[in-house]
Amino acid sequence: MSEHELKALRVRIDSLDEKILELISDRARCAEEVARVKMAALAEGEVPVFYRPEREAQVLKRVMERNKGPLSNEEMARLFREVMSSCLALENPLKVAYLGPEGTFTQAAAMKHFGHAVISKPMAAIDEVFREVVAGAVNFGVVPVENSTEGAVNHTLDSFLEHDMVICGEVELRIHHHLLIGDNTKTDSITRIYSHAQSLAQCRKWLDAHYPNVERIAVASNAEAAKRVKGEWNSAAIAGDMAAGLYGLERLAEKIEDRPDNATRFLIIGNQEVPPTGDDKTSVIVSMSNRPGALHELLVPFHDNGIDLTRIETRPSRSGKWTYVFFIDFIGHHRDPLIKGVLEQISQEAVALKVLGSYPKAVL
Numbered sequence: 339m340s341e342h343e344l345k346a347l348r349v350r351i352d353s354l355d356e357k358i359l360e361l362i363s364d365r366a367r368c369a370e371e372v373a374r375v376k377m378a379a380l381a382e383g384e385v386p387v388f389y390r391p392e393r394e395a396q397v398l399k400r401v402m403e404r405n406k407g408p409l410s411n412e413e414m415a416r417l418f419r420e421v422m423s424s425c426l427a428l429e430n431p432l433k434v435a436y437l438g439p440e441g442t443f444t445q446a447a448a449m450k451h452f453g454h455a456v457i458s459k460p461m462a463a464i465d466e467v468f469r470e471v472v473a474g475a476v477n478f479g480v481v482p483v484e485n486s487t488e489g490a491v492n493h494t495l496d497s498f499l500e501h502d503m504v505i506c507g508e509v510e511l512r513i514h515h516h517l518l519i520g521d522n523t524k525t526d527s528i529t530r531i532y533s534h535a536q537s538l539a540q541c542r543k544w545l546d547a548h549y550p551n552v553e554r555i556a557v558a559s560n561a562e563a564a565k566r567v568k569g570e571w572n573s574a575a576i577a578g579d580m581a582a583g584l585y586g587l588e589r590l591a592e593k594i595e596d597r598p599d600n601a602t603r604f605l606i607i608g609n610q611e612v613p614p615t616g617d618d619k620t621s622v623i624v625s626m627s628n629r630p631g632a633l634h635e636l637l638v639p640f641h642d643n644g645i646d647l648t649r650i651e652t653r654p655s656r657s658g659k660w661t662y663v664f665f666i667d668f669i670g671h672h673r674d675p676l677i678k679g680v681l682e683q684i685s686q687e688a689v690a691l692k693v694l695g696s697y698p699k700a701v702l
């Protein structure tokens with residue numbers, strides 16, 4: 339390509355950027371107007387709701403449907419995600435707590451869901467994320483709930499039994515683990531590998547094949563593992579891109595997870611009910627009496643009404659030894675008449691039924 343051609347293309351890019359800049363500013367001014375309208379419509383004592391996950395899901399879906407390339411739908415939606423995040427911050431910046439410390443996959447999930455224009459607060463444990471939301475110190479919390487290789491995150495499920503919380507959204511994140519080392523690491527003398535227990539489990543086969551005799555040490559988070567490696571010459575960590583970047587570590591081996599489709603699902607918890615979008619999921623907790631056929635009775639109404647169950651998990655209940663509660667996720671919104679009917683049917687048979695929330699299916 340000649341210098342002349344390159345120059346001409348850059349002039350075109352500059353002119354397009356000016357237009358994009360103007361359009362983004364117009365959009366931001368529109369969001370400011372939206373905030374004004376929302377405030378004006380408030381009844382006395384009513385609290386304004388600036389964040390509208392159902393609307394955000396619609397905006398992102400529309401972008402993906404209309405996108406003609408060359409950028410992929412996901413890439414384009416990510417750009418709009420950030421534009422919307424900045425527009426919302428103009429209306430009212432959100433405070434979001436997540437399972438920290440900085441550099442965890444949960445932080446990456448929080449950024450994927452809310453964009454970067456939020457005030458984020460790392461918490462030391464899942465239960466603390468719940469408490470922070472209950473106390474009203476933040477608007478929303480982000481916690482992991484299941485991994486495609488290792489299954490349920492029991493701390494999160496159990497926290498729902500203790501706190502009254504609304505699930506306002508879900509995020510799915512592809513999890514890629516790397517073996518990370520610091521500037522001082524002697525690669526032929528590695529005697530210990532740090533990571534979170536779930537990540538060690540997700541890379542078990544790779545570790546058996548490549549580092550069979552190296553001690554595996556479970557620590558509180560992948561970010562904590564990365565932090566430790568910085569000060570030790572004989573250790574490595576298993577963690578993701580965010581932790582590697584944060585602590586300036588090098589990738590000795592990339593994408594070492596045993597399953598290439600390894601993914602984790604996270605939930606957004608808050609106090610805000612989310613209206614239907616037409617493409618929603620609902621999560622409920624049900625406890626049944628301990629008698630033969632109880633689980634069958636619970637599942638029949640879903641089957642009879644053709645409702646798609648996406649997940650069912652059992653946890654010990656807090657009310658007695660060998661009694662259980664079921665966490666069930668299914669497609670639909672609890673305000674849909676069909677779902678309403680099914681939930682009424684179930685509550686007649688159940689000891690207790692609690693709707694944890696209906697929320698838009700993950701868009702990205």
Ligand SMILES: O=C(O)C(=O)C[C@]1(C(=O)O)C=C[C@@H](O)C=C1
Pocket residue numbers: 369372373388389390391393394397421422423425426429
């Ligand atoms: O439509 C709204 O209610 C807005 O506040 C605007 C907007 C946006 O930028 O599109 C911003 C924040 C909301 O979470 C949803 C959408």
